[in-house]
Amino acid sequence: MTEAANWVAPRPAEAVTGRVTIPGSKSISNRALILAAVADGPSTLTGLLAARDTALMRSALTSMGVGITETDGRVLVTPGSLKGPAAVDTGLAGTVMRFVPPVAALADGVISFDGDLYARERPMDVILDSLRQLGAGIDDGGTGRMPFTVSGTGSLRGGVVHLDASSSSQFVSALLLAGARYEQGVDIRHDGKPVPSQAHLDMSIAMIRERGVHVDTDEPNRWVVSPGPIAARDTAIEPDLSNAAPFLAAAAITGGSVTVTGWPEQTTQPGDQLRDIFAQFGANVSLDANGLTVTGTGRLNGVDLDLSAVGELTPVVAAVAALATGPSYLRGVAHLRFHETDRLAALETEINNLGGDVKQLADGLEIRPKALHSGVFATYDDHRMAQAGAVIGLVLNGLEVENIGTTAKTMPEFPDVWSQLVTGGARV
Known part of the structure; x- marks a missing residue:
């Protein structure tokens, strides 16, 4: 089969x-799909993303x-009697490979997990060891990675679990989302460096509480979910604010003005921090009934940003920083x-391959x-890298971006x- 040609990123003739x-x-x-799947009745979701990651979850x-x-x-999501045998393709979706195993532990039977080639390199030991502590049968061949199987009897004991979630908040979210369905609930105790992506963790907690589940977060690095039903809840899905990053960047970089419609006034999405990020780059930022508008000023400042809560924005932010007038630290x-x-x-490799000056730090x-200068920008099958190249x-x-199709994630x-x-102003 012939590989698809590289995508030539369009360059605008004007702002x-x-x-x-x-x-x-x-x-x-x-998260809404997971919660609806283990709820006490049917839920209707509107505005659900239609993309590879959500297709894999469904x-x-x-x-x-x-x-x-x-x-x-x-x-319409209708909970059923969870059972195996079943085979789960996680693709390269972190939410599928981390969020589904705790649900699979509630199934009666064997659920097998595998994914894309690179997915087999992603560490899964934290969630697998956590499920073992809670009473699940896990067989990963001692690798802590995919492929693995989860064997269940239709219920899970639950209780106290000790973990180190310093590499991903998804390990905590995964247990929170299913924990109320465990016989003893779940008492998650983190021991390690700070958990990253706190905003995503806050999102999980807010969505669980909206469905009537009690979550105690009074003690630092501890999350206690009481056992009980998860209420069915119809949900309207907000626009994906992280996916707005490249479009807003286009305005900041070219001195133009781009409005992303439907931007919520209040949200748990970490992408909302784009408002502050582009303001620090020197753009004008405003939010009104029409949406969020970023207007470039003709100058891009260097920035010093702590992106620990919004790590997924880093590729696009790094691309903007590579075009700024001063040094930046992420x-x-x-x-x-x-x-x-x-x-x-x-990011270090690809920006430097174009003549840039990027150096890795211990944490950024x-x-x-x-x-x-122009060239080829590799994406590593990573949708955020593809957006950075654009x-x-x-x-x-004539910058060529490899595998732009990975944005389908x-x-x-x-x-x-x-x-x-x-090339002309999108109104879609």
């Missing part, structure tokens, strides 16, 4: 101006007996070495301004929407 509508949040969509849940049907954009993101790829190494990146392509003629329409915006 980028337009309005963009972003599809539903992946983080909210997959397939994983239906393989275990959950009913999921869609009519006119409304997704901190608090050592955990990105264990994401879809080693994002810190990937140092990025110094330097004239860039952003850098705003100022380089969370936004299949990204290449088309991006091209419309950059």
